[in-house]
Amino acid sequence: MAKSRADIEADVRDVLVDALGVDEDDVVSTATLKGDLGAESIDYLDIVFRLEKKFSTPEKPFKIAQGELFPENLMTDPSLVEAGKVTAKGIALLKEKVPHVDVSDFEKDPQITKLPNFFTVKSLCDFVERKLGA
Amino acid sequence: MRWMWIDRVIAFEPRKRLVAVKNVSLAEEHLHQHFAAQGALPPCPVMPNSLILEGMAQTAGILVGSVHDFREKVVLAKVVSAVIERDINPGETIRYDAVLERMDDMGASTVGTVDRFSFADNAWAPVGRIELMFSHLDQNRAGTEFPEENFVFGENFRTLLEGAGLRKAGVSSAG
Incomplete structure (x- = not known):
């Protein structure tokens, strides 16, 4: 079954909390990764790896090519x-x-x-x- | 001179896993300061957690470096998490078991467990878990030029890599 927008938002929030060590409440839709959540260069790679893991399924791998997201x-x-x-x-x-x-x-x-x-x-x-x- | 915090590579599965050990000895001077006697408190030599982290970084770093035959300059970029739940004392052996989770041109992530062997217990016991991220320096240079020579896997790693059969004897790091 396809993930709803709310599911996606919750999963993205989990990824950012784990990758950036930020508070769940700070991960709001308008927050910028760098300015508001303090992401540094290596964090972007961490986020890419975590998104791949989070959204991959055995049937459909979620693979992000370099430059595709950032x-x-x-x-x-x-x-x-x-x-x-x-x-x-x-x-x-x-x-x-x-x-x-x-x-x-x-x-x-x-x-x-x-x-x-x-x-x-x-x-x-x-x-x-x-x-x-x- | 780079400070080596692993003594030997004991298992290697290419692109997958690398295991290394370190024997902790009272001959290591830092243990006399960590922690020295203080007032009524006796000395308490334990392996510093920061150096346990470095040991895992070297173990996992070799694993990551081996994927491209040590051509990439692999540097520790992020300690994602590190949990150390037990002291390691002189006379004990540390085992670092690093698994490659994910890798691309820019870098890699690894997950590793730390165990210690105690002769007093005659058994291995879990110490902690460390997740790391490595960056391939030349792929993330952001305008900075680095030397051609691979200073990450330089001469100091030679004994380790050759001993584990990861690099042929006599092949220099620049080659």
Whole structure:
């Protein structure tokens, strides 16, 4: 049986509590992984591994490819970032590759260093929901 | 000189599991400080938990490094959890049993158990459980360049790796 949105949110909350050592109450939909929950670089890999484990079933493995959830090496091409800002081409690529991240506000001032501020708990839930439904 | 906190690799299943042991000796100077006599309290030499953690990190690190034949610079990135529930005393042997949970280009996660053999009890007893995450340094460099030479699995690991048959004798770390 397919997981409901509430099930997915509860499972994502468990993953974040375990990976980041945060309080369950702090894991709200709008919380950002970096700013609000204190995620550091290696935590993203930890989160990926834990999501895979949490949502895999014997019938359907839940495997997350590199760059599929977090666009870590997506922005290395010079045509995507100019003077620290993500170009229009870069924004288009983000929308295509990481649709679970809402970049509508990011677009207004697309400084690459601010991109992690747009990764929220909701982004993770959207990602899982979309991937499970695929 | 890197401080080695395991003495020997005793079991190895490629990409899966690695087991190492360490004999704890009163000749190790840190045990005289951990803990020295204080006032009426007698000395109490016990293996520091931080070094038990390092022993597991070296055991699991070799397991992770072996997957790519020690070409990756494998560094401890995160102690996910560490529970140590029993002291380890001089004259006892520590066994680190590390299992590779998950691995990709960026890094790996491991789960390990720590046991100790006590001659007083003539038996192994569980000590704790340690979950770790390792990063492949060159895949996560974030603009930082590291030396070509693999300083992680350098000369200090040579005896261990060659003794366990994980690396052929005479092959240098840079090779």
